[in-house]
Amino acid sequence: MVTIRRCVKExxxxxxxxISGIMSREFKDAATAYPLEDVERISSAYGGIGDxxxxxxxxQNKVVGxxxxxxxxxxxxxxRRLFVAPxxxxxxxxxxxxxxxxxxxxxxxxxxxxxxxxxxxxxxxxLCKKNGFIxxxxxxxxxxxxxxxxxxxxxxxx
Numbered sequence: 001m002v003t004i005r006r007c008v009k010e011x012x013x014x015x016x017x018x019i020s021g022i023m024s025r026e027f028k029d030a031a032t033a034y035p036l037e038d039v040e041r042i043s044s045a046y047g048g049i050g051d052x053x054x055x056x057x058x059x060q061n062k063v064v065g066x067x068x069x070x071x072x073x074x075x076x077x078x079x080r081r082l083f084v085a086p087x088x089x090x091x092x093x094x095x096x097x098x099x100x101x102x103x104x105x106x107x108x109x110x111x112x113x114x115x116x117x118x119x120x121x122x123x124x125x126x127l128c129k130k131n132g133f134i135x136x137x138x139x140x141x142x143x144x145x146x147x148x149x150x151x152x153x154x155x156x157x158x
Contacts (some may be wrong), residue, residue: 002064002093004100012042014056014063019083027120027152029144038068039081046070050077052104056084056093064088067097071105072114077105079115082124094127101154102131111154119145 007015016039023034038045046068048051056065065088068080079101084093105113115128128149137148 001059002056002088002091002096004054004056004065004096007042007055007066009043009053011057011063015039015042015053015066018063018085019066020109021083022083022086027118029118030035031122038070044124045076046080047154050108050110053081054086054097054100054104057143065075065093067101069101069113071110075111077108077110077113079113082113082115082127084123089123095130096125098127098131102151106153113151114151115149116152119147125149 009075011135016036020036020040023036024136027034042053045051048071050071051069053068054066056064057063065084065086067082070078071077080086080095081100082097084097097157113133113147115124115133117124119125125147131151133149136147136150139146
């Protein structure tokens with residue numbers, strides 16, 4: 001069984017290993033667009049009011065997924081660091097991570113969540129689309145394409 005919870009200091013080395021491993025194996029071209037500084041210092045990077053870093057952990061407390069919310073401004077949050085270990089994909093972990101991140105965003109009072117990614121991160125793109133995110137921008141940046149998706153958390157208001 002996998003549980004979604006807040007990242008604690010003891011999780012940080014495993015989070016860095018998971019994300020850097022996936023980036024180097026699956027998304028080499030995107031590595032320059034997504035430096036790991038925030039993952040190297042999760043407590044300070046995601047410790048502000050309106051920020052959160054969540055992990056998916058197994059019963060053995062092994063980190064198998066991540067997602068983060070970072071405050072852009074009082075109304076807008078950034079969905080970041082959506083990763084699931086290759087060994088644990090297609091088990092609805094990504095869906096659970098996004099659900100937790102969006103619950104947090106609503107609780108904090110954000111009206112919109114933005115997700116920026118590359119066209120190569122097809123799993124994350126499909127997951128976001130299934131959760132109501134709409135593509136808003138597309139920019140070619142050398143060999144990679146950057147995409148921006150957004151989700152209105154208050155659809156009745158606009």
